[in-house]
Amino acid sequence: MSTKTATLAAALAFLLSAGEAQAKRPPHYQMWMCIHSKEGAWNDRGAPYYGGLQMGWWFMQTYGARLLKRKGTADKWKPIEQLWIAEKAFKREGYSLRWLRGQWPNTSPGCV
Numbered sequence: 324m325s326t327k328t329a330t331l332a333a334a335l336a337f338l339l340s341a342g343e344a345q346a347k348r349p350p351h352y353q354m355w356m357c358i359h360s361k362e363g364a365w366n367d368r369g370a371p372y373y374g375g376l377q378m379g380w381w382f383m384q385t386y387g388a389r390l391l392k393r394k395g396t397a398d399k400w401k402p403i404e405q406l407w408i409a410e411k412a413f414k415r416e417g418y419s420l421r422w423l424r425g426q427w428p429n430t431s432p433g434c435v
Contacts, residue, residue: 346403349410357434358427365405368398374405382426386412 349355358376359365365375372379374397383391387408390400397405416422424431 348403349406351410351413352406354431354434355406355409358430361430361434362427365402366398368396373397374400375402376405376409376427378405378408382412383408386415 355376362375362377363369363372367374367377373383376397378387378397383397387397387400387404390397390404390408394400397408400408412426413419413423420435423435
């Protein structure tokens with residue numbers, strides 16, 4: 324590997340790690356953390372729901388298809404990735420509280 328290539332690779336690695344460390348919280352972070360507090364661990368792999376927000380197959384395929392394909396089920400995603408997929412889904416559904424309560428009927432009450 325040339326010096327120039329090694330320098331570029333090191334710079335890219337630094338930028339990626341810095342970006343990951345500073346990943347912004349989603350706008351509804353407190354709500355998601357409230358829901359999570361009533362759900363499983365971030366690495367919960369107990370089918371049929373996965374991860375800290377207990378995402379089912381339909382949810383993962385619909386809103387997190389790229390992560391599902393690249394990393395597998397939500398229990399293998401970083402917590403921030405799980406939060407952002409939930410946020411993406413909530414936004415895509417027009418921030419509908421009815422939709423939210425349909426996805427997390429037992430854990431969203433008291434969190435919104």
